[in-house]
Amino acid sequence: MGSECPTSITIHVTGFKKFHGVPHNPTETIVSNLKQFLKRRSLIKPERFTLGSCTVLEAAADGVFPFLESTVSGPTSSNHEQVIWLHFGANGGSSKFALEYQAVNEASFLFPDEHGWQPQQVPIVPEDGGIYQKRQTTCPIEMIVKHLKQKEFDVSISSDADRFLCNYIYYHSLRLAEQKGYKSFFVHVPLFSRIDEDIQMEFAASLLEALALTC
Secondary structure, X not given: OOOOOOOEEEEEEEEEOOXXXXXXXXXXXXXXXXXXXXXXXXXXXXXXXXXXXXXXXXXXXXXXXXXXXXOOOOOOXXXXXXXXXXXXXXXXXXXXXXXXXXXXXXEOOOOOOOOOOOOOOEOOOHHHOOOOOEEEXXXXXXXXXXXXXXXXXXXXEEOOOOOOHHHHHHHHHHHHHHHHOOEEEEEEEOOOOOOOHHHHHHHHHHHHHHHHHHO
């Protein structure tokens, strides 16, 4: 019997462009610069994981599921291969990093997305049942928190990803991850006015490392 640890890990990363009230989304900068940042700083040992796609999505619901489907290829993950979706979203009112434990099957947008859609108490996936259906990440969130706190990042665990696009993409991602044997994780980050860009880039790199070590 061999080890159950995967021999290869691929992490796909997403962020969002601007949305109502956040004209400069920090996740757009983080995701756009992540590959070069890792290469320049050599923070991660390349044998630990492969950084796959780094995609900045328009803040509109209609592009979320097609994007997720486009990153699915080949058979489901196995003991020898693990695929992880890591999603970044911005929380303009926060001053710390929030690791989201779950998503809810409800879209209730306080304001329209960038394509003008503003649902109210609509199931994200109707066939899953009502708006109270929840899905949780299978990533070991407590271990990830411990890793990040050891590096002195101010992090917390959240069970409410709001009901806007962050929750929307996370619910779809968790559902598809379950079907494919992947893993999915979502993190809310503050604006750069609360925690500056350099620290947030270091955080993103450390989070990738934590996922590779614990998932």
